[in-house]
Amino acid sequence: MGYADPTSSRDLLGSRTLFFIFICAFALVTLLQQILYGRNYIKRGLQFSWQTGEELGNWTGIFNFTDDGAVKTGSHAGGRYFEFYEGPLDFNSTKCLELRQDIMDVKVLSMVKESELFERWKSLQICKWQLNTTEANSFKSALSRCCNAPTFLVTTQKNTPLGTKLRYEVDTSGIFQINSEIFKIFPKEMPYYRSQFKKCAVIGNGGILKNSRCGKEIDNADFVFRCNLPPISEKYIDDVGKKTDVVTINPSIITDRFNKLEKWRRPFFEVLQEYENASLLLPAFYNTRNTDVSIRVKYVLDDFESQQAVYYFHPLYLINVSRFWLTQGVRAKRVSSGLILVTAALELCEEVHLYGFWGFPMNPSGIFITHHYYDNVKPRPGFHAMPSEIFNFIHMHSKGILRVHTGSCS
Numbered sequence: 001m002g003y004a005d006p007t008s009s010r011d012l013l014g015s016r017t018l019f020f021i022f023i024c025a026f027a028l029v030t031l032l033q034q035i036l037y038g039r040n041y042i043k044r045g046l047q048f049s050w051q052t053g054e055e056l057g058n059w060t061g062i063f064n065f066t067d068d069g070a071v072k073t074g075s076h077a078g079g080r081y082f083e084f085y086e087g088p089l090d091f092n093s094t095k096c097l098e099l100r101q102d103i104m105d106v107k108v109l110s111m112v113k114e115s116e117l118f119e120r121w122k123s124l125q126i127c128k129w130q131l132n133t134t135e136a137n138s139f140k141s142a143l144s145r146c147c148n149a150p151t152f153l154v155t156t157q158k159n160t161p162l163g164t165k166l167r168y169e170v171d172t173s174g175i176f177q178i179n180s181e182i183f184k185i186f187p188k189e190m191p192y193y194r195s196q197f198k199k200c201a202v203i204g205n206g207g208i209l210k211n212s213r214c215g216k217e218i219d220n221a222d223f224v225f226r227c228n229l230p231p232i233s234e235k236y237i238d239d240v241g242k243k244t245d246v247v248t249i250n251p252s253i254i255t256d257r258f259n260k261l262e263k264w265r266r267p268f269f270e271v272l273q274e275y276e277n278a279s280l281l282l283p284a285f286y287n288t289r290n291t292d293v294s295i296r297v298k299y300v301l302d303d304f305e306s307q308q309a310v311y312y313f314h315p316l317y318l319i320n321v322s323r324f325w326l327t328q329g330v331r332a333k334r335v336s337s338g339l340i341l342v343t344a345a346l347e348l349c350e351e352v353h354l355y356g357f358w359g360f361p362m363n364p365s366g367i368f369i370t371h372h373y374y375d376n377v378k379p380r381p382g383f384h385a386m387p388s389e390i391f392n393f394i395h396m397h398s399k400g401i402l403r404v405h406t407g408s409c410s
């Protein structure tokens, strides 16, 4: 009988041994995981780990994120897994101090898995955010030392006198001498001053805004910043609102979508009509390619007798902001316009609220989101440092310097 074959028997024994070793190794790894992570799971009271796999795939449907970030358990949740979520806790309650510390303990992004950071962020949502004036003021005074938006945010006749030789932010060998024609289009003085606005909203264009229904809340802010001429048509208004006080325009949009304004200008003008009360903010002196097309924007508005203001970022402001964030660990070829606006808002506003800033492919519940709220076009890899920007914002939220909104409103 083939069964009696001694060699085959030895083989069988061999694979049995292998199998046994495999089982032992698996058990050991499982045990280690239990020891390393188990305590944390229990501490947080969020027991949807791999042991209760049935909850893993879908648990966003179970509860609602409300306006103040609290989480209500649905009737069918049974309170089994989420008894911990009982309502908005005080930001400086013992529990919330602990949860905030859990986030601040993550010193660098690579220290923990993304999912672990999501967990900690999600847990923090039971805490009612509160501005910490001490922390906010110390951050703001650091910004006023490095960057000083109320004096240098945009080029003015005061900070950029006639004849100034402006050095570009990127093409540092390039120099632009301010002639009288350009000088005339600068505002006399900075249009904004320190802590001018009480509550500001800075809108990133992240897919996290989709279905957020945050439009009303955003429109209720005293001052709203938006990036890169995002669509704010009827289709999106419920999620992103309409109010816009400052909108940045990346000159590459004008180059790609509007032929550098060398041909018909009306299509561009018509797009701007949607932002009727907004001032336009352009990086004209970022690199030499941007200058002509940025200045042409002003000519177009004048030709159409528009009342909209056009401002140009002061290149020194952009350089100093990049430097500042480099010391905070944000490494990118270029800081995003979102980060620049947040930085400016911190000096110009008492309270800064961020919407649509979430640089991860998933929302905090692990559901995949689109890249923008209006499309899914990915940026050039390595250009911005999104996760590290968001990571900083999450820290600042935990300290009470600004508030990051990632849930839905109402």
Ligand SMILES: *[C@@H]1O[C@H](CO)[C@@H](O)[C@H](O)[C@H]1NC(C)=O
Binding pocket: 057, 058, 059, 060, 061, 062
């Ligand atoms: C998650 O649950 C919600 C509500 O219970 C449901 O509408 C949705 O289809 C579920 N999603 C998945 C991926 O199962």
Ligand SMILES: *[C@@H]1O[C@H](CO)[C@@H](O)[C@H](O)[C@H]1NC(C)=O
Binding pocket: 061, 062, 063, 064, 072, 073, 074, 075, 410
């Ligand atoms: C979530 O909120 C919506 C609208 O307020 C409500 O219809 C729904 O029942 C809520 N779901 C849970 C699970 O509480």
Ligand SMILES: *[C@@H]1O[C@H](CO)[C@@H](O)[C@H](O)[C@H]1NC(C)=O
Binding pocket: 090, 092, 093, 094
């Ligand atoms: C939290 O802050 C408020 C107001 O600053 C204060 O009245 C309260 O005692 C603080 N609570 C704790 C637990 O520190």
Ligand SMILES: *[C@@H]1O[C@H](CO)[C@@H](O)[C@H](O)[C@H]1NC(C)=O
Binding pocket: 092, 132, 133, 134, 135
């Ligand atoms: C604000 O932050 C400071 C410094 O971290 C802390 O000592 C203080 O208790 C905080 N205040 C509130 C009201 O949380």
Ligand SMILES: *[C@@H]1O[C@H](CO)[C@@H](O)[C@H](O)[C@H]1NC(C)=O
Binding pocket: 144, 145, 146, 147, 148, 152, 316, 320
């Ligand atoms: C920006 O940095 C430069 C060089 O470090 C410095 O001379 C300048 O004063 C800074 N600008 C502001 C507004 O502080």
Ligand SMILES: *[C@@H]1O[C@H](CO)[C@@H](O)[C@H](O)[C@H]1NC(C)=O
Binding pocket: 242, 243, 244, 274, 275, 276, 277
């Ligand atoms: C622009 O401002 C006017 C007057 O304050 C206001 O009535 C109008 O609704 C604003 N438009 C937009 C798009 O916010």
